[in-house]
Amino acid sequence: MKEPVQKEYPRQLEGEKVPMVRFRDVTKRYGDLVVLDSLDLDVDEGEMVTIIGPSGSGKTTVLRMLMALEKINSGIIYVDGQPMTHMPKNGALTWADEKYLRRQRTNIGMCFQHFNLFPHMTALENCIEAPIQVLVLNKKAAVERAEGLLDMVGMLEKAGEHPSRLSGGQQQRVAIARALAMRPKVLLFDEVTSALDPEVIGEVTQVIRKLVNKHNLTMLMVTHQMGFAREISDRVCFFYDGKIEEQGPPEEIFGAPQSERTQQFLGAVLEAT
Amino acid sequence: MFDWRWAFVADILPRLLKATGNTVLAALLGYGIAAILGLVFALAQRTAIASVNRTVREVVEFIRSTPLVLQIFFVFYVGPQFGITLSPWAAGMIAIGLHYASYLSEVYRAGIEGVPKGQWEAALSLSLSPVRTYSRIIIPQAIPTAFAGMGNYFVGIFKDTPMLSVIGVAELMHTANAIGSEHYRFLEPYTLVGGIFLAISLPTAALLRRLEARIRRKMGLRPR
Incomplete structure (x- = not known):
């Protein structure tokens, strides 16, 4: 059960050094x-x-x-x-x-213990889905961003593969690229x-x-x-x-x-x- | 004794084949309604609104626990008392669509519940909207699980279309009955009806099995 907000918290944090x-x-x-x-x-x-x-x-x-x-x-x-x-x-x-x-x-981006890649999408599709849907990037920009990130995690060669064809380590690297594609803080x-x-x-x-x-x-x-x-x-x-x-x-x-x-x-x- | 007349068969076959068109049409239309309505039922049972949730669950349970024939009669004959007068086709499609929608909703539900929790969490963590989460992430993954059940009910709805004959939809069974009473011969028309059903059901079932294997392959899943 959620309790009512019982204390007065600042509506936002201000000052010189605001923690992330x-x-x-x-x-x-x-x-x-x-x-x-x-x-x-x-x-x-x-x-x-x-x-x-x-x-x-x-x-x-x-x-x-x-x-x-x-x-x-x-x-x-x-x-x-x-x-x-x-x-x-x-x-x-x-x-x-x-x-x-x-x-x-x-x-915020999150990488999970069991990767949680979308199994019906390729590595690349996993990485462009949310940027296109949520950040409203056009497809070309999303693909460019995703390819850059897949390259960074060493998975560009496997961009067209479905998760089931990747090892655990490879899946986790794609998952990191997918999270980063949203440019989280x-x-x-x-x-x-x-x-x-x-x-x-x-x-x-x-x-x-x-x-x-x-x-x-x-x-x-x-x-x-x-x-x-x-x-x-x-x-x-x-x-x-x-x-x-x-x-x-x-x-x-x-x-x-x-x-x-x-x-x-x-x-x-x-x-x- | 056994008295099979080929001449009579040749005589009535064109009429039966014509009626087969209606049977297939009824099955496709009924299934189309059931497939969409079933998804609505399934999703309604997953909403956070408790009253919607419970109402839909009870409606589904009610429909599943009463015979289809009764539902067909009810929509067609009782409807007019409430000012809803429908043609046999419309009444039949509503009844059969509703009936199978409640079965399909369970198939969908099992499919949706079969999608691992981690997929929902991944979708949440990527800020995907509920509509996108269902349409792009969850439902595509629920389909391979649901497909076998969906296929079974497709063949099932096809085999249940003869029930529409009771309200006078001119499908196969209705036509066979008419031929029988016109000529006082039932052996040939009923045998032919059985043959036609078999000739459609068996290949359809085989086709659906192959389609399922293909979908699973395409989704990167192992064949069953």
Whole structure:
């Protein structure tokens, strides 16, 4: 159930340094189960934030709430200074309706664990569908943009193939190109390598590495690959029980974790790998 | 005893073949109505509006639980009492279209529900509108699943068209009955009707199976 907007939140974020993403008091419950517990999280423009933690800690939920795949129970999320979960109405903020959400979602792109490419479309068609329908690009411009992105992820040669003819790693690279084709400000990676065979994980992480180096894109990544998280993140957030237990630069989180839970988790994970 | 007259067959065959045209037309028209109305029923059952949802579900359940013949009689004979007077063709098409729409809506529903959740989420994450999501993402993927059921009901509607004879639609069965009572001979007309139905049903079913395999291939899915 959604609760009324109980607090006064600013209608938009202003000032010198507006974060690209801001979670304020965000709570998400499934029945009695609290998945996110008054979460506060700011992500700066161009920052790469990695979310780690045990399963059930709410890490994937953070991305799903930000993408507005599901609704939050209380709190507010801003993207690029504008409310995402709420919309201005009669001078106040109310819960966002579908139409408002659809517009706000264009700021965010998401890559899923199971790729979720459209199986009846070729790689190229996957990448031009939304730009044509939503951004109202003409077909030529959309194809040009898509081909550029498919080239960037090393999939231009396979542009005419259907997903069923591509390997998992190839599908995930197409999915990244598809998300980028919408020119999002924020890109979300939800365990994008978890469903991949070990030998193709590298081709996907390579693409993400490229994005970090090339674009001034804000990224949030949920991953189990600690080595990659350590190498690529500006900041690592360790989630536990729907809250951020500890966060900081990767050297600190991985090198000298303060919280006992973080130490335990990392100990167990590093033991296993 | 067994007394098959070829001369009589030759005599009545042209009349029966002419009526076959009506039978095929009735099947195609009825199916066309059912296919579109069925989609409306299926989508209406998926809306967030609870009252629409429940009403349509109950209408579908009601239609599926009563015989087609009764529905045909009802539309044709009871309709006029409410000021709705329809020709046999119109009444028949409405009845058969509604009847099969409620079956097809279940086929569509199963097809739509068979599309993985991740496809909806991908469409959401790309900001596609609900109409685009259905028309470009969900329905194209639901069709391969639904196609087998849709094909079965196409053959089914064709085989149910004789029921229209009860309100006087001049299709095959109606014509065979007329011939029979004119000549007091039923063996040849009924046998021919059976033969004609078989001659159309069997190749149609085979064709539909091949079409299904082709659609699955085109969608990049494995053959069943």
